[in-house]
Amino acid sequence: MPLYQQCQGCWHQTSHPGVSEASMGSWGEGQRPKPDFRLEWLHVGKWLSPFFVTCAVYFLLWIPEDPPSWLGALVKCLPVLCLALYLRARGSPSLPRAALLCSAVGDACLIWPQAFFYGMAAFASAHLLYLWALGWAPLRPRLLLPVVLVCIPYSVILLLHLPPDLALPFSGYTLVLSLVLWRGLVRGPPASWGALFFTLSDSVLAWHMFVRPLPHGRLVVMTTYYAAQLLLALSAVPRSRHKSP
DSSP states (O other): OOHHHHHHHHHTOBOOTTOOHHHHHTTOTTOOOOOOHHHHHHHHHHHHHHHHHHHHHHHHHTGGGSOOOHHHHHHHHHHHHHHHHHHHHTTOOHHHHHHHHHHHHHHHHTTSGGGHHHHHHHHHHHHHHHHHHHOSOSOOGGGHHHHHHHHHHHHHHHHTTSOHHHHHHHHHHHHHHHHHHHHHHHHOTTHHHHHHHHHHHHHHHHHHHHTOOOTTHHHHHHHHHHHHHHHHHHHTSOBOOOOOO
16 A cells, blocks of 8 residues: 555544444444534543643743743643643554654754754654655645745745755755645645644744744744644544444
């Protein structure tokens, strides 16, 4: 089986330990158990509560205003690490979990300005893992056109303001991020919203750092970043089927 088909299957895998293929047949032709959305959302809320709590701690302490420290790096990484634990608890595939761990490394590196290149490399690795998990089927090349029309002009503008030693790494990173956006749009919600928020977060960060500081730029970057990671994580959770009473 081609690798992208394996990844596609693991990204939106639908399973439940109490529902086998044989029992599914008892529902009749064209029938499926109706999900209990209240039970599902209660379960999701229980496991995501550490993520929301750690996000609140980060914004209350507002780490970007503090001098770089290992404590600041830990507080910044905690929400993403909580999402990785959430995916593990829900039996999600390993690729999105690995992407979250690479993102946590990137978060820690970006606390220190001198480690910016390493942070970019960690996030590029995370995007490659997300890209691998999202898969390549269906292809839908028409959705690539709006991505190209937006990303290329924006990237050209940023390249004019980048230090020469960052031009090549930035171009490679932009290419990978653009592919993730394309594949996220193909996959549909919530992956599409996750990819859009991630692109917005990185775009605002790059403009804020290299072109012109934006009002509340760091707040926009981190809000959209955590939202992006949450939505991409939710995309990777196996959806349970619960038989109606």
